[in-house]
Amino acid sequence: MLTHEKELIEAIKKQNEIIVFGAGLCGTVLVRYLIAKGYADRIFCVAVSDTRGNPEEIMGVPVCSLMELKEHGSKAFALIAAFPKLHEEMRGTLKEHGFRNVAALGKVCYAEIRRVCFDYSAETYSDTRKIQAEIHRTHCETNERINDLAYRIAEQQEIVAMNTAAFEEYLNLHAGREIVLVATGSTLNDYKPIEGAVHVGVNTAYRYEKVCLDYHFSQDYQREYFCLVNGKEKYDAYINGIINIKCKKFIGHYSQDSPVKYIEISQSDFNQMAATRYFVDNEPSETIYPDIRFHPLMCFFSIVFPAMHFALFTNPRRIYLVGCDLIAEGKYKHFDGTEVRAEEWLLNNYEFIKNTAWPKVKEFATRCYPDTEIVSVNPVGLKGLFRDIYTK
Numbered sequence: 001m002l003t004h005e006k007e008l009i010e011a012i013k014k015q016n017e018i019i020v021f022g023a024g025l026c027g028t029v030l031v032r033y034l035i036a037k038g039y040a041d042r043i044f045c046v047a048v049s050d051t052r053g054n055p056e057e058i059m060g061v062p063v064c065s066l067m068e069l070k071e072h073g074s075k076a077f078a079l080i081a082a083f084p085k086l087h088e089e090m091r092g093t094l095k096e097h098g099f100r101n102v103a104a105l106g107k108v109c110y111a112e113i114r115r116v117c118f119d120y121s122a123e124t125y126s127d128t129r130k131i132q133a134e135i136h137r138t139h140c141e142t143n144e145r146i147n148d149l150a151y152r153i154a155e156q157q158e159i160v161a162m163n164t165a166a167f168e169e170y171l172n173l174h175a176g177r178e179i180v181l182v183a184t185g186s187t188l189n190d191y192k193p194i195e196g197a198v199h200v201g202v203n204t205a206y207r208y209e210k211v212c213l214d215y216h217f218s219q220d221y222q223r224e225y226f227c228l229v230n231g232k233e234k235y236d237a238y239i240n241g242i243i244n245i246k247c248k249k250f251i252g253h254y255s256q257d258s259p260v261k262y263i264e265i266s267q268s269d270f271n272q273m274a275a276t277r278y279f280v281d282n283e284p285s286e287t288i289y290p291d292i293r294f295h296p297l298m299c300f301f302s303i304v305f306p307a308m309h310f311a312l313f314t315n316p317r318r319i320y321l322v323g324c325d326l327i328a329e330g331k332y333k334h335f336d337g338t339e340v341r342a343e344e345w346l347l348n349n350y351e352f353i354k355n356t357a358w359p360k361v362k363e364f365a366t367r368c369y370p371d372t373e374i375v376s377v378n379p380v381g382l383k384g385l386f387r388d389i390y391t392k
Contacts, residue, residue: 001087001104005112011103012039015077019099021047021090022081023054023063026110030081031059032117044076045069049093066097073098080104159279164293166250166278167313171293174198174314181311182211183304185325187378188335190392194320200311202303204238205323206245207336216245217307219252219280219299242273249275252297252306254282280306284357288364298364300357301349312365318373326354326381354381362386 002008012018018034020027023046034043045064048054054063069076078099080090087104094102105113180194182201193199193211201213242249251270270277281296285305289295292313297306304324311319323335362385365374374386 001106002109003106004109008105008109008113009037011077012037012042015101016042017044017072017076018042019044019047019069019072019076019078020061020081021066021078021094023048023058024082026083026105027081028058029110029114029117030079030105031061033113035059036117044072047078066093070098074100076101078102159296160294162253163278163296166276167292167310170310170314172315174316177316178318178320179311179314179316180211180320180322181304181307181324182208182213183321183323183325184334184336185323185380186333186335187325187380188323190378191322192391197320198314198316200307201247202307204241204334204336204338206241206247213245213247215307215310216242216247216249217252217303217310218242218249218275219254219303219306239269239272242275249273250306250310251275251277252280252299252303253277254280278306284352288360290368298361300353300360302353305357305361308361312369312372315369316372318375320375320377321379321382321386322377324376324379324382326350326358350381358382358385 178197182205200215279296280299283299285298288298297309
């Protein structure tokens with residue numbers, strides 16, 4: 001019997017192959033102790049008389065039946081890990097299976113190694129590992145949230161600087177006037193220009209010759225993706241078109257936290273456009289902020305929404321929505337006859353845009369700009385949401 005820890009260490013040093021006999025509390029403690037002392041490579045397995053009802057492994061050490069270990073009896077050092085009253089019976093069992101080099105832990109020895117390793121049952125150890133894993137997961141999530149918060153704080157300063165520079169002069173600028181938000185749907189062809197109105201166009205609305213735009217809005221895009229979808233010729237035409245617009249031009253910039261952060265206009269393209277950048281919200285926007293100097297402009301999968309946000313910010317008495325057709329079809333035409341194939345993501349978001357986004361805009365406008373009337377001109381998808389008028 002090994003009566004003290006020193007004796008256990010001396011005995012282990014002489015062995016190349018150790019088999020711990022017993023998978024209970026004592027066996028678990030002994031395995032943990034041997035691993036802690038640097039003898040993990042010498043532990044062959046944990047032996048039991050019957051594997052039924054026992055764990056498959058303890059601290060990564062496999063649990064095996066003595067029946068599987070007969071060939072190891074002559075060379076392995078068997079350590080009995082159990083309370084003293086079981087030692088004699090366990091010695092007999094080992095002897096029956098051919099083990100000759102056998103030692104058992106005494107009470108004092110067990111007490112001494114417990115000072116190094118607490119005794120855990122397999123269930124308790126498993127629960128402990130789960131708790132440790134949960135702590136690690138929570139730690140990682142917390143760090144991720146802290147990093148995200150740090151980024152948002154830093155980015156908020158950039159948003160304030162960029163959007164204040166872009167929109168400071170437009171606060172209430174068009175109070176008492178009428179604004180026409182010019183989108184590119186086919187119903188734009190039925191629009192009869194309103195004399196004296198301020199016209200805010202999006203995307204290719206600048207091509208509509210009957211209207212001279214006062215402002216133009218476009219948004220981040222990625223050159224390679226644009227060319228892949230529309231072709232290089234259309235890309236060049238789009239860029240040159242924006243360059244040649246004779247009005248105030250705004251180009252929206254997505255947050256780096258946005259799911260579409262890689263769809264970003266190149267600096268070389270931007271430099272040619274003589275435009276002003278602004279921050280647009282990650283879409284779909286959770287909150288629509290009244291003051292766009294200090295917050296990103298709203299966005300719901302369409303450039304129309306930032307343009308609408310800007311129009312409201314100028315505090316006009318009326319906003320006309322022209323060419324905002326909101327058609328849920330695989331193919332549809334722009335005002336200039338260009339046939340467009342709606343991308344799957346846009347078709348999937350059609351119901352959201354119609355039933356959630358636009359009503360949210362209406363609620364925001366009613367609350368923050370109650371004196372601004374919104375009018376749909378020749379509406380299709382927006383029919384009935386605002387006051388409707390028809391010009392054809």
